[in-house]
Every structure is written in structure tokens, then in C-alpha cells.
Amino acid sequence: MNFELSHEHTMLKDLVGKFVRDQLMPYEASVIARENLGQGTYLTPEETAKVDAVSRELGLWGLDAPEEVGGMNLPMVAMVGVSEELGKTVVPYYLPPDSPNLRMLMVAADERQREAYLEPYVRGETISAIGISEPGAGADPQGMRTTAVQDGDDWIINGRKIWITKGAEADFTILMAVTDKNPNGRNGMSAFLVDKGTPGFNVTRKIPMIDGTATYEIALEDCRVPGWKLLGTRGQGFAPMQVRLGTRRIEMASWSIGMAQRALDMMIDYAPQRETFGKPLSARQSVQNWISDAATKIHAMRLMTYDCAWKIDEGRDTRSEISMIKSFCTEEAYKIVDHAMQLYGGMGMTRELPLYLMSNKLRTMRIYDGPSEIHNWVVARGLLGTYE
Secondary structure, three states: OOOOOOHHHHHHHHHHHHHHHHHHHHHHHHHHHHHHOOOOOOOOHHHHHHHHHHHHHOOOOOOOOOHHHOOOOOOHHHHHHHHHHHOOOOOOOOOOOOHHHHHHHHHHOOHHHHHHHHHHHHOOOOOEEEEOOEOOEOOOHHHOOOEEEEEOOEEEEEEEEEEEEOOOOOOEEEEEEEEEOOOOOOOEEEEEEEEOOOOOEEEEEEEEOOOOOEEEEEEEEEEEEEHHHEEOOOOEOHHHHHHHHHHHHHHHHHHHHHHHHHHHHHHHHHOOOOEEOOEEHHHOHHHHHHHHHHHHHHHHHHHHHHHHHHHHHOOOOOHHHHHHHHHHHHHHHHHHHHHHHHHOHHHHHOOOOOHHHHHHHHHHHOOOOOOHHHHHHHHHHHHHOOOO
8 A cells, every 4th residue: 555645746735835935925914914904814816826927837727627628637535735835825715616626517517517617717717616405404415495496497596605715706606495295204405506686686784704704695576597507417406516525524634734734843943042941841741742743643633634635536435534534633632723823822822823823723623524423424424324
């Protein structure tokens, strides 16, 4: 068994690591300053344009997109290394295009949709969002109340969606809605491509999140969508949606590894420098245990995440593995960052270090795309044979 990335994928990981250090981390102070003023975490359009130009020049766009639409068709194991490096900074930046929605489009889009949506998305010309969660129906998709009813060749969508990242700025939103109601309660849901500015697609409010980002709530009021924008097969949107969710969850696990690694590096750097009662912190057993535990857990996180990615590339069923890494990596990384904050003492409580943003981001990730408790339940019911 080989537990190492190939030479090619290691070079890519190193390239992304250098990009993060040279291009993104210099913006950390500015991002933190904006968040401290209550403006949230973001790069300005000018900063984004500069970073985009460099990442594009380095060939870092469309890494896992199909070759026939201008991508590099890299496997999931390569993307784990990429996401780990991106997780080491609190500067919010995605290498275009954002992988989860990309992969959903890859498995569900027909030829017309590939030309109209997938190809421009791969080229970095458009921004996408996805609408799944609803008020009162977050982690349980069977509680979805948004409906799409056929009207001639079109669909009329009514309902509400919440927690939508990029909901206001996205050029198009992949919107999940119930199209087929069944007596047993397992309703058939479908995905639709809804363009920005479509009548009846109303962004009702911006919701600030604790990590400096924002999500949106959307109301759909007789929103008319042309029939050709039904993404995939009617009533069978759950499977491609799971592809999308699985991709984001493995990204979250990878980002968690990156954040945990940076927190560990900060502890290793600071512990020998800070003295208390005549001894450096590095001589204290509690600190040594924090560092040892962090290194051990990060090692386990990496092995678990690469194992899951390899199985995805092999086409295996990875529902349990995805839930394991999503829960384990976010929870353990949160503890590692918390220990780093504790080690830094008063400085660890400030908004001058990136640790507080890392902690807040991990705190949100323990909820996003399924709370840890739900993922633990998925693993347990699979082992106990209690799938309905």
C-alpha cells in the first residue's frame, strides 16, 4: 500500500503551498483588519483580480474539471493536497471554479447545460451558488417544502431557502425543489438552474456568520424556470446533490487539516520562546501533550482523508468515510486550534492573530453541510444496519 501522493501531485501541492504563502498570506492583515471593523472577511475586487491573475498564470484553474471543457481532470486525491494548502490561510479564496457545484454539473448537466453553464463556469466567467437548506429543514432533506410544478414547458417554483453562500452575487443558483410527492414521505426532488435576476427569485436578507462570511435567505415566489434548465432527471436530484455535498465535505476535511497544521506550526514556533516561571512553555508537559496530540491527530486526519479520496477515485461507495472525515477532522482541528489559542495566552484571545478566525471557521464547519451529530448517526446506522 502506498500512502504518498504521486510526484506530480506532490509538485502541485507544493505549488499551491507557495501560492498561499506568497500571494494570499500577505493579505491576512488586511482581511483581519476588515473583519475587526465589522466588514466581514473578503478580498477587494482589485485584490481578487491580482490573485486570480497569478493563480491562472500558474495553471491552477479548473484543476478537477473535465479536459474537454478546459480542465485538468485531476483526481480527488490531488485535490485533497490542494485544499489542505488553501486551508492554511484565513484569506477567503477559491481556485476557480468551486469544486462542489462543478462536480454536480459534471454528473448531471446535458449538452445544452454544459455549454451554457459548465463551460463558462470552468473558465472562471461565472459564480455559482446552491440552495438546499430551508428554514426548519436543514440537515433533513426530506423536510424540504420548496416545490416545483410543471406549467407547459416551464417550471414554477415556490418556497424559501436559507444559508446560501454567494446567494446575492451568484450568476446562477442550483436550486433543489420537490417535484414528486410520494405517500411514503420520500418525495422526489429535482435540481434547477436558476439565473440571477429571474423574476420571483428574491434575496430577502443577508445573514452575517461568525467566521466573517455571510449567507443569504431567498424567497421563491412563482419563479418561472424554462424546462431545459431542469438539471438531471426529474425526481432524481438527490444522487447528484450528494456528489456535490460529498465534495464539499472532503474539502472541509482537507481545510481542517490545513488549519490544524498551521496551528501546530504556530505552537511549535512559540512554545520555546515564551518563558513562565523560569522555563519555556516547551518544557511544560501539558504543552508537550498538546503538540504531540495535535501531530498524532493531524496524521490520522490526513490518512483518513486520503483514503476516502482514493476510494472516491476508485468509484466506491464512500458515504460512511465521508461522514467520518467530515465529523472527525472538523471536531479535532477545532480542539487543536483551541489549544493553540490557550498556549498563546492573552495574545491568543486577540483579533491580531489568525487563530480566532480559524476557530470561528471551524466552528461553522462543524454545522455546515451536516452537523457532526448527523454524520456520526450516518456512520452508526450503517454499522448497525438500521438504514430505512
